[in-house]
Amino acid sequence: MSQKDILIVRELKTHFPIKRGLFRKTIGHVKAVDGVSFTIPKGKTLGLVGESGCGKTTVGRTILRLIPATSGQVQFENSDVFKLDAEQMRQRRRDMQLIFQDPYGSLNPRMTIGNIIGEALTVHDLAKGKERQEKICELLRKVGLSENYINRYPHEFSGGQRQRVGIARALALNPKLIICDEPVSALDVSIQSQIVNLLQDLQEEFGLTYLFIAHDLAVVEHISDYVAVMYLGKIVEYASADDLYEHPSHPYTQALMSAIPQPDPKRKKTHIPLKGEVPSPSNPPSGCPFHPRCPKAVAQCKSEMPPLESKNGNPNHIAACWVSE
């Protein structure tokens, strides 16, 4: 652990109990997040990718304690997030904000844009009256919206504009870490690039740290310094973005990479199709969770979970696979 790491997540587990019957007996657990560890250096972006249902969003929300963790540790700056009481957590969240996937559901339809953005200022008693108004206008400008929108309601805006409002709300408290939960996957491709560029500009301006959750590998490649690939609640590969995209080591990552559409028709495509469905996280397969769908699986994969170890001779490129080098 270096002093520069702003967020350290260790062995994070979030299991949801499955309750059935008259007495709501717990008959099993959905292991949405099952032992995830990573660190994010200050001012950098970690991309967290994976299929739908692999636990990406749950990781983000568990870090913010919106979902109680089953076990593990989250260290943000110098505080252990899971050991804070409710009021301390409320204060701590001033430095950790969240941007949502759905630009339609994440803005209160009965509040004006100004009040949505300014709420943070009100609840933390940071600004009042004219000062608050000016701060909101400044935030609107920062995210590329007109100040005239301050008294408008969310339904008058397009998806991209709403997402900008969501970003302005997250910025209102001058946070250090922003967890972006698929911030562009609900938007048009042309709007996606605008939002991603906005996020990058803001990162530069305010020295923000991002945990960027997405399933679109092209977007993640563009914005991330590091990338973690998740499969069924576990991180299967972690490397710097350049490394990962050039030498994907885990067969799952390789399959994902092969699915990125190539805009160049001359480039040869070697699509690696994945068979079958993602197994249920309530009953994950033995050994490596990817083995039933893995084209390279060997006998060992069925029985033993591979550890995360360095690959390609690069100590900063780790993957959990018995087969790959």
Added chain:
Amino acid sequence: MKKKKSQSESYLSNIWRRMKKNRRCMAGLIFVLAMIGIATFSPLLASNQPIICKHEGKWYFPAIVEIFQSRGVGPHWIKKSQPFNLPQFNAKRQLDPEEFAIWPMIPYSEFEQTTEYYLPPSSQHWLGTDELGRDIAARMIHGTSVAVKVGFISMGIAALIGIVVGGLAGYWGGWVDIVISRLIEIVICFPVFFLILAIMVWLEPSIINVMVVIGLTGWTSIARYTRGEFIRLKTQDFVIAAEVVGAKHGRIMFRHILPNAMAPVLVSITFGIAGAILVESGLSWLGFGVQAPAPSWGNILRTAYDSLRVAPHMVYPPCIAIFLAVLAYNLVGDGLRDAIDPKLRKQG
């Protein structure tokens, strides 16, 4: 210009636009508004005092003063001013030509007794007279305020309890929800009318008590709607966003969830008003509600029922008024529900 207009309360104006298209709903709404108007200005419609008169060179506004005095509201000078008193309606003709008066449409007060009992409807007494010779039209008009008051005040109490209780259950979930839900189920099982009857035996029969008791027993459906809406909304992203930003529970409940939960709750309140009017009429009919000689549709119906053989015409006005009032509120509630969410139409 168009853009400017949509800036304010767009959601409500959207509902209003859809409601306006629904003719039955608008008919109900007009009837309800008319009821409120009649209740508010009843002395202008039926009173033995003129609205405006000139007597011995001075101007008086006795019926207008009565609006304020009978309700105990308004500025101080109006409360203590002496209304101009005329003994009888036909005194009008004894005024000398210098004098002048504009009389209400029905020139009788609700208490004024004449010697003409059980008169059938005529041009002088539009709906006839009752067993004490009182004008039924005047009593019906003054009874409207009871129906309006009972509806709004009892449902106001019920809404307050229902929204708080349902909101707490929906927001906190867990054992709070279990306890409150069981409480709601228990209260729903009470045969409300007979419970109210039993309570009214112990309490002094008065309109205030009727309203409070209806309110205290009528909150269950409002609580259920509120609970459901809170459960639905508390997992929405904008509520989570408020939590992340640092809003406290009270703020999340009242600023974020409640305004979004109000629409279906309002529907349930509207239906509740219709029910409350019915219950009050029933109680007054049985003699536990509004006490004679004060008029209410329920006790007008009671006297009509007692004189059914002698004067069958007396029964129609209160019956029709109760029927139309309940129908009107139900139509408004129905229209409101359809306007808010067409999908809700099949439930309820």
